[in-house]
Amino acid sequence: MTDDELVSFDDEITFLAEEACSGQQDDIWNVLIVDDDHDVHLTTQMALADLSIEGRKLAFHSCFSGADAYDFLSKNPLEIAVILLDVVMESHDAGLKLVSLIREDLKLSFPRIILRTGQPGYAPEVDTIRRLDINDYKTKSELTRGGLYTALSVAIRSYAQLRQIEINRLGLEKIVKAINDLSRIRGLSSYAEGAVLQICSILSIPEEGLVCVQSVTSSASEPLIIAAAGNFARLINQPLDALPNPCMKSALRQALSQRSHIIGRHTALYFGLENDREMAACIESNRVLTAVDEHLLNAFCASVSVGIDNLGLNARIESLAYVDPLLGxxxxxxxxRAITEQQAMFTNCVLILVDIDDFSSVNSTLDQHFGDDVLKAVCARLSHFISSDVILGRVAGDCFALVGPAESVKYDDIIQLFQDPFIVNNESLRISVTCGVVSLEQEGMATQGTELLKDANIALKQAKLFSRGKVQYFKASLRQAAKDRIELLTGLREAFSSDRLFLCYQPQIDLRSRRIIGAEALLRWRNQQGQFIPPDRFIPLAEQSGTIIPIGAWVLRTACAQLRQLIDLGYADFRMAVNVSYAQFREPDFVDMLKSVILDARVPAEQLEIELTESIAIEDPLAINKTLSAIRALGIKVAMDDFGTGYSSLSVLNRLRIDRLKIDRAFVADASLSATEANLARVIVHLAKDFQLNVIAEGIETESQLNELVKMGCDEGQGYFIAKPMDAKTFVDWLVMNAT
Incomplete structure (x- = not known):
């Protein structure tokens, strides 16, 4: 039975003939007499021997000192309704001391206490009566048979009311707890038990005779006991036929067969449920139910219907909250939560993230529905592979997760699972995965499920960057590195918004004439402590996070504004080179942004040059050339930066429409020290000339390097030998000083 199979009901109560079954013994009120005078015990019992109060006989228990009474109350399971207590026994305040122990030490708040004394001068103070909850104070001379009966009647009614309030509270607690615990397997049982306990409380009947069953109307199977109290508690999850009480069994079967409430000595309440299911609850009562009782039952059943309705609703909410809707x-x-549960159950647990490689390509090339079918196929294979002590989940769009004992979760086996192709919609599809692995028992590991998933994701990202299609095991150093990257990225974003990023300009010259022809704009960052952060630390991070898009646009606008200033100062043909990342280049509005920048800065387009790395060569050449053509149509020049360090090939130069090649500093070495680098630089220069491209070299640090580049036929250059990068003001001053 599951909680989500329940709905509300609207049955009217039908009152049928009362049952003939009977047999429960009448209840009694337990009265404890505490007095050091034996005659008081005898006369009290003789005076009240044949009397009943509220339909119950009185049962007397005797103690002859405060110590005896304390021992009796602390060890005896009887529920004492009233204590008739002598004030003066072994000491003048023995009675009051016992009352204090009863209330404060034994924590017995329900028994009503009537103090009796033969010495009126020992009457307690009003504050003491209030503090110790003393019900009455009488001199022994006042306690005639009638007086004693009256005092006991008042005390017993008070006791009964307190017990009734407590029963009501306990019943409500059961219901509240059941509602709060619906996510547990026994949510329905707890709710059913609490609801019927509340009925017992409302009707002031014992809780011993409580049985609740559930059945399926379309099935011939025996109804199942889902809740029981008292002597019947052992019958939970057994068939109704196992119930030894024939009267209760008959009432339950009658309620289920007639689909109505049965009111009588054994009252059975019927609840019609959703999905062809029904429930009946039976309680046993020693008295005939009054009209008030019937109205109470009617009102209470209406509230129970709301509770049952909420059971199903909460179960559906829980499913939405905890279950992946596509894969189940x-x-x-x-x-x-499962990570924490597995840690508590097993030692040496392992958490593995399994990420499908290039899943976005599947969605974009085919469609989302096909992608969903791929996920289902992967889920089915993983589900078939794992044992019962492993939990499988989906933690991201194309990322599965497994957690369980190390002997049951082996990442090599998971990688092997994907060696065979998948059949998806009658199509054979090969899928590879990349995994991040975390040992939950590793020293220094996080303990919360959220943190452990973060650690596994750190390992997964590392694997996707450096060992795609393989496995990366998490190390604490990876977490620290990730934390450092996050802190660096946060600092970069804050620096950008606080105008702490700035540009430096490194002059570029014609190598033969050594005339200044332009400059490269270089992004720099000085943190709040005044320290420079190396560009090779923060620029890759900006590219990975997408922060390079707004920063790159700012760099272009700032560099063009500086170019405008230089033109106004008389440097009419000055060229400004700006690095552009591929993340910027592939933005749909990149060309429009470039056009806006040169128009706003009022600079000639042909005096702006953007530098791209050759890594764009691995992308779609048609799309790349379309963008390059649009850029060059504006008049903007395009240079290939760091040529020779990545995807260099003749096909790159043949496919891409560019204007200039930039030789990386790695190949600009002193010819006298390394002929190999010089030869590589010479090859690049000759290639550029063959494709009618200009060549510029970076990283020139000595005059011999410059002279060797001139001999090779290199056109332009930059480097520390010529000038270091300078801030805008220093750069303008440098230009003035070096004007020819």
């Missing part, structure tokens, strides 16, 4: 496995939130 644990979602990320549920999986985080």
């Amino acid at each position: 496995i644990a979602n990320r939130y549920r999986f985080e």
